[in-house]
Amino acid sequence: MLGPIDIKGASGRIDSSRRSAAIELTVFLALNPGVDHHAIDAALWPGRRVDKGLRNPVISCTRSWLGKGLDGKAHLPRVQDTGDSRYRLSSAVTCxxxxxxxxxxxxxxxxxxxxxxxxxxxxxxxxxxxxxxxxxxxxxxxxxxxxxxxxxxxxxxxxxxxxxxxxxxxxxxxxxxxxxxxxxxxxxxxxxxxxxxxxxxxxxxxxxxxxxxxxxxxxxxxxxxxxxxxxxxxxxxxxxxxxxxxx
CATH class of the missing domain: 1.25.40.10 (Tetratricopeptide repeat domain)
Structure with missing residues (x-):
């Protein structure tokens, strides 16, 4: 973040039309770990009414793009696996x-x-x-x-x-x-x-x-x-x- 935004080490693939939103979501979560979907909606789509049909594909594509760590765990865990139903990057992701x-x-x-x-x-x-x-x-x-x-x-x-x-x-x-x-x-x-x-x-x-x-x-x-x-x-x-x- 201390210069042009750059994400290194993502092991998956992502469609170019999703890349900008995926980068922004990753950066947002790196700076704001443990947020709910309302915070994500307000950050990525300010002033818009957002539903799962818009939000979930972006999160899913980002998860696939970031890939998994050496322990086999996703760098962006599923919200139901976090224990508190909050979104955060895994501890393996640094900035x-x-x-x-x-x-x-x-x-x-x-x-x-x-x-x-x-x-x-x-x-x-x-x-x-x-x-x-x-x-x-x-x-x-x-x-x-x-x-x-x-x-x-x-x-x-x-x-x-x-x-x-x-x-x-x-x-x-x-x-x-x-x-x-x-x-x-x-x-x-x-x-x-x-x-x-x-x-x-x-x-x-x-x-x-x-x-x-x-x-x-x-x-x-x-x-x-x-x-x-x-x-x-x-x-x-x-x-x-x-x-x-x-x-």
Whole structure:
């Protein structure tokens, strides 16, 4: 989910006309385990009156597509086999977001090499902005969690970039900030991390290039937005002033 939606390891087949709904159902259940059919209806078909004739074929096709684990159990168990008549994926199905959260908790709590490594592993899971490329007519239910993901990625990227810069690991500081920008290219708090890293390294040319990149991004947003005051002030302090000579 931390980039274009992708499901790996599905062992069955599915008709192309069912694939989009099956992917959305799988993602929804990964983020909302233990829901009833009313929640599924509201997520996948918002505002529509849904009956079994619409819902059940999608669930059945998804179950067949996801297949079974090594233990022979379905990755999407039948609701009557769950014990509480709720829909959930089997424990064998994992997702990058839950792994990111686990690594982030560990890394943010530990200010040592192990903590830094956990943060790096979390950021390595980021492939782009969460839920990139989804059908704009679908996934309305996901908007709050997308914002949560973006915010968490930015926080982790900022923390790791800061830790690296404080230990003079400039490549590490740049990598962390740039990884966060994959998810939120407009995040000026991460652009400031890049400016500071280049300045620490004494690379003024790279600093100017990074400042120009942010200016270009801001020009593309909503027809053009102003740079944050804190960012502008930082650049004024970091960039050398032109030399003026009196005649």
């Amino acid at each position: 990058d977001w839950t792994r990111f959260q686990r690594l982030a908790r560990t890394g943010l709590a530990q200010h040592d090499e192990d903590g830094d490594l956990a943060l790096r592993r979390a950021l390595a899971l980021v492939r782009g902005r969460p839920f990139t490329g989804i059908d704009p007519q679908r996934y309305a239910w996901a908007e709050p969690v997308i914002q949560e993901m973006v915010s968490a990625i930015v926080d982790v990227a900022y923390e790791l970039s800061t830790r690296c810069r404080e230990t003079n690991d400039i490549p590490g500081a740049l990598w962390a900030a740039q990884r966060g920008l994959l998810a939120a290219e407009e995040s000026e708090i991460l652009h400031r991390q890049i400016f500071l890293a280049h300045h620490t390294a004494g690379d003024i040319a790279a600093l100017r290039e990074a400042a120009a990149s942010l200016a270009h991004i801001n020009e593309q947003l909503l027809g053009g937005v102003d740079m944050e005051a804190e960012t502008a002030e930082l650049l004024r302090n970091l960039l050398p002033r032109p030399i003026t000579r009196a005649r």
